[in-house]
Amino acid sequence: xxxxxxxxxxxxxxxxxxxxxxxxxxxxxxxxxxxxxxxxxxxxxxxxxxxxxxxxxxxxxxxxxxxxxxxxxxxxxxxxxxxxxxxxxxxxxxxxxxxxxxxxxxxxxxxxxxxxxxxxxxxxxxxxxxxxxxxxxxxxxxxxxxxxxxxxxxxxxxxxxxxxxxxxxxxxxxxxxxxxxxxxxxxxxxxxxxxxxxxxxxxxxxxxxxxxxxxxxxxxxxxxxxxxxxxxxxxxxxxxxxxxxxxxxxxxxxxxxxxxxxxxxxxxxxxxxxxxxxxxxxxxxxxxxxxxxxxxxxxxxxxxxxxxxxxxxxxxxx
Amino acid sequence: xxxxxxxxxxxxxxxxxxxxxxxxxxxxxxxxxxxxxxxxxxxxxxxxxxxxxxxxxxxxxxxxxxxxxxxxxxxxxxxxxxxxxxxxxxxxxxxxxxxxxxxxxxxxxxxxxxxxxxxxxxxxxxxxxxxxxxxxxxxxxxxxxxxxxxxxxxxxxxxxxxxxxxxxxxxxxxxxxxxxxxxxxxxxxxxxxxxxxxxxxxxxxxxxxxxxxxxxxxxxxxxxxxxxxxxxxxxxxxxxxxxxxxxxxxxxxxxxxxxxxxxxxxxxxxxxxxxxxxxxxxxxxxxxxxxxxxxxxxxxxxxxxxx
Numbered sequence: 001x002x003x004x005x006x007x008x009x010x011x012x013x014x015x016x017x018x019x020x021x022x023x024x025x026x027x028x029x030x031x032x033x034x035x036x037x038x039x040x041x042x043x044x045x046x047x048x049x050x051x052x053x054x055x056x057x058x059x060x061x062x063x064x065x066x067x068x069x070x071x072x073x074x075x076x077x078x079x080x081x082x083x084x085x086x087x088x089x090x091x092x093x094x095x096x097x098x099x100x101x102x103x104x105x106x107x108x109x110x111x112x113x114x115x116x117x118x119x120x121x122x123x124x125x126x127x128x129x130x131x132x133x134x135x136x137x138x139x140x141x142x143x144x145x146x147x148x149x150x151x152x153x154x155x156x157x158x159x160x161x162x163x164x165x166x167x168x169x170x171x172x173x174x175x176x177x178x179x180x181x182x183x184x185x186x187x188x189x190x191x192x193x194x195x196x197x198x199x200x201x202x203x204x205x206x207x208x209x210x211x212x213x214x215x216x217x218x219x220x221x222x223x224x225x226x227x228x229x230x231x232x233x234x235x236x237x238x239x240x241x242x243x244x245x246x247x248x249x250x251x252x253x254x255x256x257x258x259x260x261x262x263x264x265x266x267x268x269x270x271x272x273x274x275x276x277x278x279x280x281x282x283x284x285x286x287x288x289x290x291x292x293x294x295x296x297x298x299x300x301x302x303x304x305x306x307x308x309x310x311x312x313x314x315x316x317x318x
Numbered sequence: 319x320x321x322x323x324x325x326x327x328x329x330x331x332x333x334x335x336x337x338x339x340x341x342x343x344x345x346x347x348x349x350x351x352x353x354x355x356x357x358x359x360x361x362x363x364x365x366x367x368x369x370x371x372x373x374x375x376x377x378x379x380x381x382x383x384x385x386x387x388x389x390x391x392x393x394x395x396x397x398x399x400x401x402x403x404x405x406x407x408x409x410x411x412x413x414x415x416x417x418x419x420x421x422x423x424x425x426x427x428x429x430x431x432x433x434x435x436x437x438x439x440x441x442x443x444x445x446x447x448x449x450x451x452x453x454x455x456x457x458x459x460x461x462x463x464x465x466x467x468x469x470x471x472x473x474x475x476x477x478x479x480x481x482x483x484x485x486x487x488x489x490x491x492x493x494x495x496x497x498x499x500x501x502x503x504x505x506x507x508x509x510x511x512x513x514x515x516x517x518x519x520x521x522x523x524x525x526x527x528x529x530x531x532x533x534x535x536x537x538x539x540x541x542x543x544x545x546x547x548x549x550x551x552x553x554x555x556x557x558x559x560x561x562x563x564x565x566x567x568x569x570x571x572x573x574x575x576x577x578x579x580x581x582x583x584x585x586x587x588x589x590x591x592x593x594x595x596x597x598x599x600x601x602x603x604x605x606x607x608x609x610x611x612x613x614x615x616x617x618x619x620x621x622x623x624x625x
Contacts, residue, residue: 027420027421030419030420030421031419031420031421031422033415033419033512034415034419034421034424035421037411037412037414037415038412038415038427041408041411041412041431041482042427042430042431044481044482045430045431045434045482048442048446048478048479048480048481048482049434049442049482051445051449052441052442052444052445052446052449053437053441053442053445055445055448055449056441056442056444056445059445066448066451112337115330115333115334115337116334118327118330120327120330120331120334124611126334126338128607128608128611129338129341129342130334130337130338130341131341131607131614132341132342132345132604132607133341135537135603135604135606135607135614136345136541136600136603136604137540137541137542137543137560137599137600137603138541138543139541139543139544139560139561139564140541140543140560140563140564140567140596140599140600141344141596141600143563143564143567143568143592143596144344144348144567144592144593144596145344146568147567147587147589147592147593148344148347150587150589152360153359153360153362153589154589155344155347158362158363158364158365158366159364161363161364162363162364187340187341187344197341198341251438254438255438255439255440257440257544258543258544261544262564262568276438276440279440279444280440280544280548283444283447284447284548289444289448292444293444293445296438296440296441296444297441299438299440299441300436300437300438300441303436303438304436304437307436
């Protein structure tokens with residue numbers, strides 16, 4: 001009996017191993033190949049992504065100038081974050097810029113997406129032009145913006161001059177500088193392109209194109225007018241994307257940097273300063289790595305919290 | 319979306335044109351102003367009218383500056399080629415691993431990789447800066463990373479961080495999911511190994527996605543500013559283009575004008591020249607965008623649908 005089955009096995013060609021054994025060999029080959037590829041990737045990732053995060057959290061409990069050995073201070077930096085008016089102002093400024101950009105940019109981006117989803121001639125060109133700001137460098141365009149608001153012959157004062165209005169010294173006016181930063185973020189997005197009109201527009205455009213046309217046709221058969229179709233088909237179908245747009249906008253907005261760094265340098269008197277710009281200055285200008293890393297950690301915690309809440313909302317929507 | 323049909327096509331066109339004008343206004347203004355002398359520019363009201371004044375571009379491409387510009391563009395292109403090749407290779411290999419191979423720990427490894435997408439960039443950047451400065455046995459550092467300046471102001475600091483892009487891995491995994499497994503199974507029947515399958519079966523099918531990654535990477539690294547400023551600010555020779563042009567535009571890298579009428583003391587920042595610099599530095603990614611628009615939109619729309 002036994003010898004018979006082993007004889008039979010020998011007769012079967014090697015490639016057709018019994019099912020379980022073959023599956024086992026396949027699994028083994030797959031696991032070996034997977035780890036051959038993943039091991040170097042994960043080692044690299046560990047050194048250049050995991051270690052920095054751990055180091056960032058670790059350094060946030062120390063006083064450290066980057067040269068002499070760090071000194072353990074416990075929660076002192078975090079206490080400072082909440083006690084010092086400067087840092088409170090930074091978080092408020094950042095939240096304000098993010099909120100203002102979202103309130104202006106998301107409706108405009110949605111409107112742009114609806115416009116760009118029409119069937120009119122030359123749509124390809126329109127879409128291209130509307131998306132142009134997102135392809136520019138935030139740093140270069142910030143520097144251009146700085147020249148636009150320059151007191152003597154910036155582009156904005158030129159327009160005022162053409163209108164017969166007095167020229168304005170923008171740089172000492174906090175309200176004007178806030179407006180400039182918000183306008184820049186709406187125009188291009190800062191921190192990420194998903195904050196401004198081009199990014200929001202492209203996301204909504206994708207969502208709009210994903211809505212089945214049959215829904216509209218059925219609604220028209222039922223006699224729904226355009227407003228009703230927008231209200232009862234388009235908006236609900238965009239709900240999912242709207243949550244995504246809001247989350248990415250928050251995540252991007254809280255990391256806003258270039259326009260503040262290059263247009264206003266946080267001024268006048270930190271009234272336009274934001275967290276990431278201060279982190280940059282704390283680390284590379286003031287050599288205060290404790291404050292830099294503790295604000296970065298707090299920022300990360302805030303944004304992760306926002307992401308988790310948003311994911312919950314998306315799940316509930318399903 | 320059908321609301322607008324009622325308002326008619328002329329209105330749609332009007333709104334589209336007004337919007338498009340706003341979106342490209344800063345670039346058009348810069349381009350127009352770059353063909354102005356400082357004097358012409360100063361007398362402008364409303365919008366600068368381009369003249370036949372070419373000194374801004376002559377200043378930018380004067381022989382004295384050419385070695386520097388070559389270096390800046392060179393560093394930028396080295397980075398682009400490096401990150402396109404390595405980043406895409408890592409994304410394709412990992413995408414394949416996570417989409418097609420079954421092994422213990424797959425989900426955990428994938429989540430660990432994706433975890434980095436939740437962390438703000440600045441959280442990585444400050445420790446990475448210290449890591450670059452304290453890299454053992456580099457730039458005068460001893461084995462403990464003390465004594466020198468490590469990779470700061472040296473090329474490796476612009477090449478080491480950023481090779482593994484979790485978001486690209488994610489996109490690639492999705493791309494593999496969209497390809498039926500039968501192709502690979504058929505090739506396996508014929509005795510193909512994994513590398514052969516990747517090269518002969520998947521590479522042609524993944525072409526468009528790979529193009530998306532390559533173009534996105536190119537634009538990102540052409541435009542990248544903050545990290546190069548952190549690690550390379552003191553080494554003018556190795557500034558990437560965005561950093562170099564920003565420095566020229568704000569006057570911290572002063573460039574003597576080829577126009578004898580422009581006196582550096584009076585015109586602290588020569589605005590038309592700065593705008594010419596900005597225009598030149600902005601054009602390459604714009605051209606890339608105009609030529610490969612399809613891929614841009616495809617890649618971006620991928621994001622929208624997948625989430």
